[in-house]
Amino acid sequence: MIETKLTALLGVGGPIQLAGMPGVGTPALVAAVAAAGGIGMIPAPMLPADALAGVLDDVATRTTGVFGVNFLMPFLDRTCVEVAARKARLVEFFYDDPDPELVRLVHSHDALVSWQVGSRGEAIAAERAGCDVIVAQGTEAGGHVRGQTGLAPLLAEVRGAVGVPVIAAGGIATARDVAAVLTNGAAGARIGTRFVASAESGAHPAWVQALLAASAADTCLTETFSSMWPNAPHRVLRSAVTAANAASENVVGEMQLGGQAVPVERFSAICPSGSTTGRIEAMALYAGTSVANVDRVQPAAEIVAELVSGTAYP
Numbered sequence: 001m002i003e004t005k006l007t008a009l010l011g012v013g014g015p016i017q018l019a020g021m022p023g024v025g026t027p028a029l030v031a032a033v034a035a036a037g038g039i040g041m042i043p044a045p046m047l048p049a050d051a052l053a054g055v056l057d058d059v060a061t062r063t064t065g066v067f068g069v070n071f072l073m074p075f076l077d078r079t080c081v082e083v084a085a086r087k088a089r090l091v092e093f094f095y096d097d098p099d100p101e102l103v104r105l106v107h108s109h110d111a112l113v114s115w116q117v118g119s120r121g122e123a124i125a126a127e128r129a130g131c132d133v134i135v136a137q138g139t140e141a142g143g144h145v146r147g148q149t150g151l152a153p154l155l156a157e158v159r160g161a162v163g164v165p166v167i168a169a170g171g172i173a174t175a176r177d178v179a180a181v182l183t184n185g186a187a188g189a190r191i192g193t194r195f196v197a198s199a200e201s202g203a204h205p206a207w208v209q210a211l212l213a214a215s216a217a218d219t220c221l222t223e224t225f226s227s228m229w230p231n232a233p234h235r236v237l238r239s240a241v242t243a244a245n246a247a248s249e250n251v252v253g254e255m256q257l258g259g260q261a262v263p264v265e266r267f268s269a270i271c272p273s274g275s276t277t278g279r280i281e282a283m284a285l286y287a288g289t290s291v292a293n294v295d296r297v298q299p300a301a302e303i304v305a306e307l308v309s310g311t312a313y314p
Helices: 005-010 027-035 049-062 078-087 100-107 120-128 151-159 175-183 205-212 238-246 289-293 300-307
Strands: 016-018 040-043 067-072 090-094 112-117 133-137 166-169 188-191 219-222 234-237 251-257 260-265
Touching (some): 016 300, 049 067, 078 100, 090 133, 112 120, 120 133, 120 151, 151 166, 175 188, 175 300, 219 238
Parallel strands (some): 016 188, 040 067, 067 090, 112 133, 133 166, 166 188
């Protein structure tokens, strides 16, 4: 395994963080990444406090590794933040200005705080707010994208402006990608798209198969899937945009949420999990440019092992 400022801070074996992905980040996936020496991340959007506590307990029974909770600020429930801070090592926030009050709340329960940013200015604000870790997200990332800068220049700007460990995010799927960001000053790498195609992923099989067949050019930054979350650019498969625009119905499918069937509206930000039915191809099929290097389904532990393979490092 590889030692960096991040691995030393969190006590993990490798500088790999699972992206927080609703519908994808099952307890099995989070635990598998953590058990393999990475940082497992539980996606918390729209989970009530009691349900989040149950997921945290579930993950804790599966692994003694390090895991955290990811919150999306537009859907933040502060009660859930307190639950996460009591039970997880790392609490992460995304998509709003860094909030010192939230940082203090998490620190009061002895957990660490991470903030995902898309600009140098936001990174500086995160460090000033007291964050222990910063995630610098380039526009290559799948899912919702905060900034307007590619990862390489953004990482250089952020690393030159802050002193806390920086995790690089966006377009990373191979050991060479990880080596490149570590060489350029990152303390870790955040991986999303590759883990969508893991054996423990909760993603719908049709979404996974679409990823396996896609290239970087098959993704695009868009605001197409903005129902529930307007004015928030996101990177998806281009085919999903085409299919959603071609659909005539207002409801394209159905998903299970809390044991109940919930309709999936056309242009919804919700991605299809394994229990989702309907026109999967017309839903938000999030994918980063790293999809070009996602060509098979593998166990999460195997993916982590490949990403930290010593032969790929200078």
